Amino acid sequence: KLILNVLLFKAPMSSIKNNIKIIGWGSAVLLIILVIGFLLLPKEYDIPTMLRSAPIGTGYAAKMLCSGVFVSGREPDSIWNEDLALMKRNMIRGRIDYEKKSVDAYALGFLFKQTAVYRGDCGCTLDIESSADAFWKDCDTPLSDPTADIKNAPWPLGDILPKTAPHSEIDIQQLESTLDWAFSEPVPEHPVRTRAVIVLYDGKIIAERYANGYSSETRFLGWSMTKSVTSALIGILVREGKLDIHQPATFPEWKTPGDPRGNITIDQLLRMSSGLSFQEDYEENPDSDAGFMFFTMKDMAAFAVQKPQEAKPDEKFNYSSGTTMLLSRIIRETVEGSGSHQKYLAFPRQELFQKLGMRSAIIECDPSGTMVGAGFMYATARDWARFGLLYCNDGVSNHERILPEGWVKYSRTPTPPWPGYGAQFWLNSNEKDRWLPNCPSDLYSAWGHEGQFITIVPSRKTVIIRLGQTADEEKNWNHDYFVSGILKAMPVKTALE
Template identity: 40%
Template sequence: MSSLPPLPAQPSGTPWPTDEWPIGDLPANADRAKLARLTDHAFAATPPEDLGETQALVIVQHGRLVLERYGAGYGPDVTCHSWSMAKSITQALVGFLVDEGKLDIMQPADVREWRERAGDPRREITLDLLLRMSSGLAFLEDYAPDHPSDVIEMLWGKGKDDVAHFASSFPLAHAPGSFFSYSSGTTNIVSRCASQAADAFGPDFEAFMRRRLLDPLGMRSARPKFDKAGTFIGSSFCFAPPRDFARFGLLYLRGGVWEGKRLLPGRWIDYARTPTWQQPTEDGPYGAHWWLGLAGPGSFSAQGYDGQYIVLVPQLDMVLVRNGKTPAAMKNNVKRWLADIADCFRN
């Protein structure tokens, strides 16, 4: 972790956005013409073919809101999908429990479906391997309705009432730790482990989420979703306005500190952005429930289906939030667009 770039502190005199976002100006050296071209293209009256629909863009620099723009029918108070950005929120919830000594990520995960079978090789799967998407479980992450898809079956089919049980029932396809495979099922197993450690399910776990994370940040409009078994569907469902997603991003950009108080250990934030071993993958490098490198070296991001992004750029002291509806085939275009947005501030 020593090679990780440092995370910037909240500038002196800049209030925290717990109640309202402080407003700032674009820096004098920003490439305003390029920034205008990029945003005008994304928010055209007819969604551009290369990006699809962009519903919101929020840019925070040095702790202040310096630019925000919304599509027709959207605004600061309109709730947007998190989709898999919720995975990074789940990582934060695990961090609280690790800090309290209630979870040890290097120990085998407490999964009853694996404990109940003597000699089950899945007993070797640790929370660390789950958080790094390296469990080895045979789970197919595909969102196309006409394709075989374990994630669709989990969220809307026979697994929807107990997402963690559904996900933990899959056999191993690879030895634990030997193969990276991004999986929403993995996160829901982690989410149930967090509920067990907190001894809280359903409304009780939501109260834990609000007390430890959402309320301290001012994320009062965030709406997590639970299955019938009381597990937070941490793979996919924590709805919130774009400014609330930016608050969550700022917590990580500030190394776990908020209003001068440490909410998450700095080492947990560093763990999130420490690279996972991976075989080559087209989606890019991964940390622990956070993606790495989208907007240059040292950047890390929460990413969700349909083009939802919280991008943190420590070098620029910047948080970028993008919500939208972008077909999967165009997702790399959105990534390049976000990287180009960040580059407008590098002149």
């Protein structure tokens, strides 16, 4: 109470002196440091908001630093200076324990501590009321195929690229010019930070470039591109006859008589048209539902499933990471219900990643053991390209149908309340408000925070991967210019061009 009163300038001096006698000078010094620290915070952050959002900030810092170092293999200084620059300015610091493979993060030197722990093939997880270590032993067993000789197998299942020249009609100069633009930094105050670009034409890599410090071996965080992978995993369960997306989701929390949420279908969850309340805007609101769920909750799906319904299904579009976490829970309950946690963790690797050659891919778990299908997948740029190629090939890889027939078409079908969105993919088919006006209408994309894109253009046999760390990417990254520039280099011309 004293701390809050001092911070809010409500405590009289006599009260402060009396309380110092009670708490002691040591604690008083800490209090003074705390007050000064809060006074130094940016003006846009009021104190109550900071008190609510500080655990989100330390959780974000611990998680990003842990994954950046132990999953991506990056240098801590690079992570602090780029990915965590805002945290650094807001007086959040971290400590890496390389022996325990963990990271502690604090605000103002000692407050709001959060810890992230590296869990092997499960990536990094925040240690929030964490399960016993025995629970995580499933991650000690490599979940990828250790026998696969990916480096000596031909693309796309392996990494050996053909030595033949690219298609004779590809405009190499136009292609290189567009990549030069993508990696340029015209306004240093607003860095673009493109880290990787790959362009596929007709299934082959025709362009690949990385920023300094990154390579074909680097795992990149896809953020919300992971949602599109979650959609694919739902599709696989549909193909196996284990799910019907047009049936209601079977959450016990929604089965109370009269609860309208009991009628929400998996299809409506995939389309973000369930009508469930969820505040996604974590950039404008530091303590939004998304930030609170991702960085302070043990069980993310348990947080999301409690959200009330604010509109009838298919009446309102509401982009929601909480909704995708409900899909992640459905996947876990469907797979784990007939097996074990180990079987569940192995499911995406055995049924999707290995069949595409995506052997770097990791979907990290929340502290309850559910994969964070809303945003925590890491993979190399080539593996993200392999995923895009699956969709460009209508769900078939290496002559094997991975996704059920018609699933790709379904994923690209506009959602009734918002035709710019499909089933966890962004679409370009809305004639009244086209997302990328200079690109073909059949284009669709997995899109993640800070400018992560898998852009698929079936009519042009083209898949484009762009990975980076662009703050406010809608202002600082022109995806329409980038994609249309690449398509101008492709052999087949469209009416739009």
